[in-house]
Amino acid sequence: MNTQEYLDLENEYGAHNYKPLDVVLTKGKGIWVWDADGKKYMDCLAAYSAVNQGHCHPEIIKTMMAQAQKLTLTSRAFRNDQLGHFYKELCELTRSHKVLPMNSGAEAVETVIKAVRKWSYKIKGIPEDKAEIIVCANNFHGRTITIVGFSTDPTARSGFGPFTPGFKIIPFGDADALEAAITPNTAGFLVEPIQGEAGVIIPQAGYFKAVREICDRHNVVLILDEIQTGLGRTGRLLAEEHEGIEADLTLVGKALSGGFYPVSAVLSNKEVMDVLQPGEHGSTFGGNPLGCAIARTAIRVLKEEKMIENASEMGDYFLAGLKKIQSLHIKEVRGRGLMIAMELFPEVGGARQFCYKLADKGLLCKETHEHTIRFAPPLVIKEEEVDWALEQIGAVMTA
Numbered sequence: 001m002n003t004q005e006y007l008d009l010e011n012e013y014g015a016h017n018y019k020p021l022d023v024v025l026t027k028g029k030g031i032w033v034w035d036a037d038g039k040k041y042m043d044c045l046a047a048y049s050a051v052n053q054g055h056c057h058p059e060i061i062k063t064m065m066a067q068a069q070k071l072t073l074t075s076r077a078f079r080n081d082q083l084g085h086f087y088k089e090l091c092e093l094t095r096s097h098k099v100l101p102m103n104s105g106a107e108a109v110e111t112v113i114k115a116v117r118k119w120s121y122k123i124k125g126i127p128e129d130k131a132e133i134i135v136c137a138n139n140f141h142g143r144t145i146t147i148v149g150f151s152t153d154p155t156a157r158s159g160f161g162p163f164t165p166g167f168k169i170i171p172f173g174d175a176d177a178l179e180a181a182i183t184p185n186t187a188g189f190l191v192e193p194i195q196g197e198a199g200v201i202i203p204q205a206g207y208f209k210a211v212r213e214i215c216d217r218h219n220v221v222l223i224l225d226e227i228q229t230g231l232g233r234t235g236r237l238l239a240e241e242h243e244g245i246e247a248d249l250t251l252v253g254k255a256l257s258g259g260f261y262p263v264s265a266v267l268s269n270k271e272v273m274d275v276l277q278p279g280e281h282g283s284t285f286g287g288n289p290l291g292c293a294i295a296r297t298a299i300r301v302l303k304e305e306k307m308i309e310n311a312s313e314m315g316d317y318f319l320a321g322l323k324k325i326q327s328l329h330i331k332e333v334r335g336r337g338l339m340i341a342m343e344l345f346p347e348v349g350g351a352r353q354f355c356y357k358l359a360d361k362g363l364l365c366k367e368t369h370e371h372t373i374r375f376a377p378p379l380v381i382k383e384e385e386v387d388w389a390l391e392q393i394g395a396v397m398t399a
């Protein structure tokens with residue numbers, strides 16, 4: 001089948017809730033992918049940071065195949081021999097006390113909201129049904145009704161109400177606004193360390209130190225959504241390390257399985273997680289042995305193959321290279337590690353045209369919002385490959 005036939009097939013039978021670039025991928029290896037016509041591309045999106053370890057990582061394949069032949073799903077009605085190891089290894093890696101495994105990122109967000117609400121009634125003493133959670137404008141935390149209910153993006157929320165109450169929205173990067181929004185009924189503050197979908201928005205230095213201090217002072221739980229920023233993407237295991245703070249609760253997903261299988265988790269201190277009692281929360285697939293085995297290997301190779309250090313070095317190199325491109329279209333280049341954005345002037349007329357031009361040259365990336373292109377390749381990218389990417393980007397932006 002050729003590309004057009006695949007497009008026709010998807011368009012006829014599938015829901016149209018996405019507007020992908022018209023590239024039909026059939027194969028991937030490391031930072032490279034191939035389309036239905038055999039054309040090779042560098043993947044500079046990495047499935048929104050779900051394939052930090054690179055496509056089809058050989059060690060993860062081995063684990064997945066071996067585990068698939070042994071045991072895939074028990075449900076949590078019974079125990080399995082992978083779950084405890086997964087808990088321990090993830091806790092040791094992230095210095096957490098407790099883990100609650102789910103599948104998608106949105107489910108981890110839902111889980112943390114439930115846990116923090118319960119904690120606020122049982123431990124903090126907020127009156128039942130009064131808990132408030134503070135979130136930031138331009139957040140992205142997923143697509144469920146509760147989550148889109150506290151989104152400020154009209155496309156994400158309009159037409160989907162009524163929404164779950166109990167959320168308050170403040171500007172991102174403004175610690176005073178956080179302090180002002182806190183009431184005796186505030187249970188938690190849910191925030192991304194760097195706003196990814198909003199266009200890689202990095203708060204001012206010192207913001208999270210202030211946030212940590214304010215949350216401590218008011219006994220408000222700090223929840224960092226590191227589903228995109230976590231697991232090496234920003235050149236540190238968790239982006240909170242750049243700020244020298246520790247969240248009370250951390251959400252991870254995406255790269256937790258290296259892109260093989262949906263695995264997410266809530267990482268918690270003991271006090272919050274211990275409020276959840278048997279039967280109060282769960283998921284048929286959450287914590288299944290196949291997902292756990294895959295995630296164990298995915299986090300092992302991240303460490304063993306020094307992908308986090310590489311993300312830091314290559315990120316600096318990539319960012320410096322992008323900053324050298326002289327183009328009238330470029331308003332700003334910013335990033336941390338391999339989470340990089342190039343914002344174009346609005347007069348240029350949208351970033352998508354450049355994504356197509358880059359695809360022609362063999363580099364896949366995706367606009368986020370109208371005017372910003374995100375560059376976020378797998379963390380295994382090498383210097384000469386960054387050079388190649390810079391050449392293509394330079395050619396397109398200065399043409």
Ligand SMILES: *Cc1c(COP(=O)(O)O)cnc(C)c1O
Binds near residue numbers: 103104143227
């Ligand atoms: C992708 C993402 C989510 C949602 O994850 P899904 O697996 O798509 O449900 C939540 N938060 C952030 C910051 C994300 O980037």
